[in-house]
Amino acid sequence: MSASPGDTELYERIYQVVMQIPHGAVATYGDVALIVGGGCDGRIVGHALSELSPERALAVPWQRVINREGGISTAGLAQRQMLEAEGLIFSTDGRVSLVRYRWHGPDAAWAEAHGCRTLPPREEGEQLSLF
DNA sequence: GAATTGACGGGGC
């Protein structure tokens, strides 16, 4: 079972969560991992998205998943251009304001229906430095 | 089966 067939369901779960990210919003790898739950972590999310098939990439907005720094972890400028096309503003450091674009998490009903958990409450305005 | 790597995160200094 080196093909890890049972883990495919975990990947599908990750894809389902990523597909819930609305247009113009972003989520960190850790956030997606927390929503998926089950001991999933950011690295698994990264692997799942990296193993994403081109056809599947059309349905899964993988570009809306960024790292905790609010930056792009992928190579190339493809992801950044996709986010900019959604209206996100990148700073000179190539990062976006997480406090502004961060996804608050899936709907409570959706999370429970998919056996996932919502995002823990987060303090707003911590590092809110508007410009 | 151990060691390493990876589209990571958080805490501490």
Add this chain to the structure above:
DNA sequence: AGCCCCGCCAATT
């Protein structure tokens, strides 16, 4: 702001 260390799970070597 930076830097370092640890944990976490999966895939690869």
